Amino acid sequence: MPPFTLRQLEYFRAVAETGTFSGAATRMFVSQSAIASAIGDLESALGVQLCTRKRSSGIGLTPSGVQFLEKARALLRQADDVTHAAHHGDGLLAGAINIGCYATLAATVLPALLDEFSAQHPQSQLNFVDGTMEELMPLLEQGRLDFVITYRISLQLGLQQMALYDTAVHALLPANHPLAHAPTVSLHDLADDPLILLNIPPSGRHTLDMLASANIRPLVRHTTTNFELARSLVGRGLGYCLLVQKPEIDLTYEGLPVVAKPISPEFSREQVVLVWPDGMELSARARICAEFARATLGRAQPPR
Template identity: 30%
Template sequence: MTAMPSPQQLRYLVALAEHGHFGRAATHCSVTQSTLSAGIIALEKQLAIPLLDRGAAKRPVFTAAGQEVVARAREALNSLSAIAEIAAAEQDPLSGPLRLGVIPTVGPFLLPRLMPVLREAFPRLRLWLREGLTHSLTADLAAGRLDLLLLALPASLPGAETLALAEDPFLAALPVDHPLAEAGALSADNLAGERLLLLEDGHCLRDHALSACRLGADRAAGVFPATSLHTLVQMVASGLGVTLLPRLAVEGGVLAGAELRLRPLADAPGRTLGLAWRARSSRAREFAGLAGPIRAALGAPATIPA
């Protein structure tokens, strides 16, 4: 009968796969490189199969079986963590560390309002924050590096459960001297002939904005993209084009230092803000318990400039 791998051996293997370097993996696991290497060699002997292709490559190369074992090891470690999380959640819900990933078009505008609410509601919660694009945060969630995501929906989130929190409608942002600057609610047809400025590829807001205007991805071809909403605002203020801004960002002060005009959109298209966690997570009930405080923070809008 094949000997069962130890959790430590699985941690060594997953760390090596994620860091792609024995030294960095050993540092991550707080052991020496020789200890990590010995642990993986021992695992190979126990399983009686090679997990690494020890050729001339400078970086670790996993065999086909090794890649499969790494995937299963991640699942096993997540399951082991879930056991401890179940006990902790029963003893003291929403306490201790929670690793939260937030997209950059939400974090800077919501967190200043949200953090005081969470500190008051859950004083024993220790929130570790990571900002990143949706695809990066999704990978970190699947790998167990993050526990929960606060992001915009719809989004591709395989293997995750989601909880919608609130709608975040778009507002059209125009230069002050634009012919539509004093118009009422604008339609997609009003914006069809305009140079629509967008965030660079990889930001989910880019796709949401194109969808709101009923435009395809080719509509953005040849337009110089912005790296952040603040940059996008400055480009519009300079007369380079128009854009769509989430109401959350406007309420969060994205217009500071820029002079432009905001107009509502007909039918109020926008995005949905929500939470996402790994499917069948033992902490699902805890995560759902955050919905109330987050909705409370979202429901305290500031005055939107005319």
């Protein structure tokens, strides 16, 4: 038998993710002394120091602790799968699945996934966090997210990927733009127009790099991290915007019309992917949800 318990592993994971005994105690609904005692017993059983304890900076992990945390998370996921299989041998899928989603994708990806997956698996509980990749990656690495849905643009190393669907950058123009009725637009035809830059990392940098590769130095008039604000500024005629995500409705929040135009020659074809850390197996629930996303999300996207 292993010299530790699953409860000790849960407490250790909570300490690693919160950075303090008090934070772990709050998360696990136990006393701080119970957390400290469990970690001490775990270190004694393993014969290694897992944590560094400093009043000024809280709890840190030793190199052994960092390595053990990855193994502990894997064991806890496997234990969760075993428990789920024992309790739901009837084939029903139950329990929580925690999803991260890149901010500009969230409005068109998450509603369909949450609604349709929950309808098929009513005992499951889908939770989500939307944000930039800088915000989502630490949560994924800490095991607080099962997977993240994002673009393949500038993904860091150490991630497994599942392709969901392909998409392409388009130009968003005000309805009264001279090219509004053209079947396609060239970026060089827009080079003298002001650009509304949607700058949610890494998309802003990617847009500027792609324009530079086409020998275009854009006239950036406004920069925003708000997808709908970018569309509204275009609707007001303040510039054009280069976007990947294409809503069903060609109206801004103010009710002003905008038009999405394919770029010719094609500017940048992107792929929406589902990612999780290398060396980590998705839980049975997360794997079923990921496969469901791959089978259904592409169909839910508006035609291009």
